[in-house]
Amino acid sequence: MGEWEHFAHGADIGIRGRGRTLAEAFAQAATALTAVVTDPALVRPAEAVRIECRIADPELLFCEWLNSLVFTMATRRMLFSRFDVRLSGDELEADAWGETVDVPRHAPAVEVKGATLTELAVRQEPDGRWLAQCVLDV
């Protein structure tokens, strides 16, 4: 199983995902992104949105994935709680499952402006698991 966590950054917040595969680490980091805004357990996976990105650099692809989610959250006024991520070379295809923001129920704390290149890392750990992390601007 993968896992996610937040890490401290002065004014903003860091997100980190870990998994048995790189795709799982990306998906876990996306859950960490949602958790910056609200409790992911409050978000019903009612509707799927397809997200595709392509960059020939694993770290920048990770940022692009998060930023595509931020864009989708902002323009569709949605929150997401389940992520099916598929990676193939420099291409990412994912289905993000979620629902429209419900302010009283989700009590969203803050909007995410974007994923930065600060503390950006995508790597395989000595134990063979994958890690993906960066700082979000909120």
Add this chain to the structure above:
Amino acid sequence: MDLQGLERASEFRWVIEPTSRMRVPAVLYADEPLIRDMDDKVREQICNVAALPGVVGAVYAMPDAHWGYGFPIGGVAAFDSEQGGVVSAGGVGFDISCGVRTLLTGATREDVVAVQETLAHELARAIPAGVGSTGRLRLSEEEMNAMLTGGARWAVARGYGSATDLEHIEERGCIEHAKPAAISQRARQRQRDEMGTLGSGNHYLEVQWVAEVFDEVIAAGFGLALGHAVVSIHCGSRGLGHQIGTDYLRDMALEAPSFGIHLPDRELACAPLRSDLGQRYLGAMRAAMNCALANRQILTHLCRDSFRRFLPAADLRLLYDVSHNICKEEEHEVEGRRRRLHVHRKGATRAFGPGHPDVPESMRPFGQPVLIGGSMGTASYVLAGCASGEALALSSACHGAGRSMSRHQATRQWHGRQLVAELEARGILIRSPSMRGVAEEAPGAYKSVERVVDVAERAGLARKVARLEPLICIKG
């Protein structure tokens, strides 16, 4: 911060002489407690910025500096295009042209207190704030382009405010050389429903009162009177600016190797001023500045409407509007000669001294108003630029208190409802759609704004004019 390697040049000025790849010194303005409190990352980041191509003079950290991305927040650096200077998307930040606008009201604190509940309710209803909120305006592609080149002038022409407002806005409400064509479809799409929205996080609209005047002459010149109410709006270029920052940070990171620029960290991604990418970013960033000015102008209009209903005698006149996340071309004397430079101010406020031609004529004898936002429930300050600031830090001052605690720590320490009740008992009404958001913005999660502005004044960056205390705070 570890003070080793820092030379204390004066009580409030700390210097790191160039070492390794640094091209210029790094200078921090702080007293000893503030500098000891600063993250070591501030030092690492200003030293990295001091190593970028074409940087001139020195790189500066303001008294409220803290760890940012690329540049520290509270960082100031100028680049010369003739010396291969660069522009950095991280040096401006995602919230391009985030800034503060303060309005005089002509009403007194007592006038506001008499209608405080109803006015708070009305403002919370009228001002779209928080995640998922939308403005009432939907812009066509043509109108979007007009807004991106016209800024607050566009908003005034559409009936939001009056021409006299423009005299009291940086660049008279319109930033020249904006290039809407340099903005992605994604950025436009993100802005479509967000005109006239406040956003979230540390953004706010506050009704405040002038609780203390430090300089009576300048306060009178700015129209500030003890006991009178004012309104301050803190927000930026909304989704458009966030997406422009996102797009160009990625493009600069991808193209940096082709420019032959050595980056100690990818977060410093930048492009030469004299490159197609650098010029496109500058054009897009200026358009985002116009978006921020238009946004604050629309919010002003909404606020005036609310006041008209409950305090009809109030006359909301603009004191000033100044941004603190920008890169602007300015003339400064550096290394013995006047030069046109691209000055990045990331979480730092421009602070031109008396007589500067870019200060509105009516306020020119006093210096440019420098608007310092406090954290929720704490004081804000009006400062004035002073002549000494030019040589000390390219006419720059602090922008706020700066966080001292992460959002996560804040939510463990405070509960939103309890904070709202405590502040209400002190006569401050908080209205926000998110109690978790309120907890994350707890006053105790920020440094003391008093200490920051005291140091800014004593260091010679700006003069204290007045202290503003909150009465109503609308938060996202």
